[in-house]
Amino acid sequence: MSDQSEGIVEKVWDIFSSMKTGLALLGIVALVSGIGTLIPQEAMDPQKAQSVSAIWRMLGFTHLYSSVWFRLILGLLCVNLIVCSIQRFGGIYNQTYKPKLPSASSTVPQKIQAKITGKEDQLQQAALETFKSEGYRLTSDEQENHWSFVAQKYRWGNWGSFITHISFIVLVVGALVGSMTGFKGYFSAGAGDTLSIKDIELNRGTVTENFKIQINSVEDRMLANGERDNWYTDLSIMESGKEVARQTLSVNHPFTYQGITFYQANFAQGGKFTVDLKGQKIPIVLQNQGGNYYQVPGTDLFVILSALKPDTNQPVILYQVYKGNSPQPVKMGQMSKGQTDAIENTFNLTFDGLAGYTGLQVKKDPGVSVVWIGSALLMLGLILSFYLRPVTISGIIEKDEEATLIFGALSGKLKSRAEEEFEKINNKLKAKIG
Template sequence: MEEQREGIVEDIWRVFSSMKLGLVLLGLVALASGLGTVFPQANIEPEKAKAVGQFWQMLGFTQVYSTIWFRLLLGLLCINLIVCSLQRFQGIYNRTFALKSPETVSSVPNKIRTTIPGESESLKTSVQNVLKRKGFKVTTTVGDKGWSFIAIKRRWGNWGSLISHISFVVLVIGAIMGTTMGFKGFFMVGAGTTIPISSINVSKGTVKQDFSVHIYSAEDRILANGERDNWYTDMSIIENGQEITRQTISVNHPLKYKGVTFYQSSFANGARLTVDIKDQKIPVVLQDHGGNYFQAPGTDLYLIAEAIRSDPQKPMMLYRVYKGKGVQPVQTGQISAGETIDIQGEYKLTLDGNAGFTGLQVKQDPGVIVVWTGCALLLLGLLLSFYWRTMVVSGVFESGQLTMGAMAGKTAGGAKQEFDDLIQDIQAK
């Protein structure tokens, strides 16, 4: 039974250590990502995603990156990369820190190779001095028939490919953390509004925080020359009834609190109004072009702003009032700043002035640091692989001549030139 269990483990290890499996999984992930590009994704284009056929929606093509089968592919690819990395680790370690001098001439690399005749001790001294001066770490072994050596330079270049493979695992882990542990949402509210973060529209993930956001003001600033400056939102975080922090954010200048980031995303004009119902004053903020509505308590009347003039000197609003489920307005008109009108005999309405509506993207992504770590590892791996390639030089002295060769992976051209320079310096000594 024990042998059978060990055999099963070896079979699983053999499967996941296969480079062919890695290529197949990588191809499937690329294909799935392509589908996510071709098909509109529900979290980005919800209306277009709904128009896709039910069959494709059922397969998850409109939410590729959050499906179980896509995450399974990523998980299997990670396992494959980890197993391959573990399998290669010992060999890379030995090539870096456990090099042994060749015992015979046949063990000397023959792709880049030459022979140097000379006296034993003078050649040994010359080889050691030249290699050390060139930055090599030299190990010399004395045998019965002569001596041998091995020298390594830029040893950390051996780890470039392994670090690059590990970086992909880290990137995938970071991406999975972002989609499973974080959330992404959006809300648009008017100035003077307080909204619990748990009530925002979420496109992915779940909001677990319980603080609120208060919007003091939202502004679309225009420069003196008529060009737009930026959108600005003066906002604060309220937790347990206390204002914790307050900041004015703008595009590319977000607010961060407890891992949640608020990004300035959009802006819309609005109007500040006061509703008087039986001497009860209710502040109301309406968005331009019917972005929201006000339903008077105890009535089935719905008030929207059809159009708003945002001129700070002469604010004005065109309004419509609907009753119940009716599609035709029961009252329309316009109202200027400071003016009070009657709405169907149910309440009085006063326009107080302009008010901006701010659109904020809200995101919590605990995998960001992991993703950046993966990017740094990938960059490090590429730099080591292409610009810090290891070079190993070894040789055996027998019968009055030194047979010397070099290994440098696939960089035969550069290594050959560097090797030739070493030979010239050794002979000159």
């Protein structure tokens, strides 16, 4: 590699190893996230996102988190964290497993320090016994003119900030994997309906799976005291005409199949009908207040349920029939359960009773498991950083006419804790030596 290429690589490395670069990228991510909370996002609320000015939608402000440039910023932040972690790894490893022993009294920590004079063997034995009894890991070395040591307690705490940095990398990778390979969508259907997973309304991503969803039943259950229990949807997964999975889901109790999760989002009242078209009986479910419509096969007639009285014993509905693009209905009427009306001398419509209409959020996020790993690493890093802060005490016994134990503690960010531990060790050493 030429000197010029090495210089470019070194400059790029310096940029990404800089804390300023990391802070700048974090600032941009925070700014974009702030904008995303103020401007409705298509993935979160498609209807509100459509009400945003066209110029903002064109500039991508309604799908910030899935934009290429936002993913690029996250990728650069990942690179920055990785480079910083690589640079810090060697120092943390040596600090944990290969601590540097004092070579002279001048290399012993100065801010928190003490000296004890006595016999060489007595001082050394007292240090060994004291640090062992207090749970310290002791690394020592004996030379002709001195005996030196480093005592470490909670040495795994050295890895707290490193693991926290790694956790952010894993979290960003998980978010990127989820946004680039998953999808999020919504569909509403009535009891008895069957639709393909590819037919759901997508907010983001692409569906590659190819199975059908069958809605067996939908209920809005009430408790004996009149309060709502929950919304329930009995759902089956169909492949090649066979049921391969089935579960009843409700609010806060989703159903997952092949990494795709179905969430109960809403519920609407509806009605079950039978369309009798030249002897062919077709069961349909219509949502209350025109939430959906049914086009009679081979005609330009459309049926909607315009109103409903949800009386369990005597339900009553109002229906309307439209023809083509006409804004006025060609037929409207009221029916009780079991009643049949003839429509335009073309088909008969029978009201069979009440039916639920479910609304389900559908989500596939392959990055969830990665995000969970990142979250676990983050918790581990924070625990190590705040609850297992390492204490390091190093010292030396210089072999002169009268031996002196000179030892000191690294203060770190929590000086008070280091002073407390040091004072405890100092008092025990003095007591042993007498």
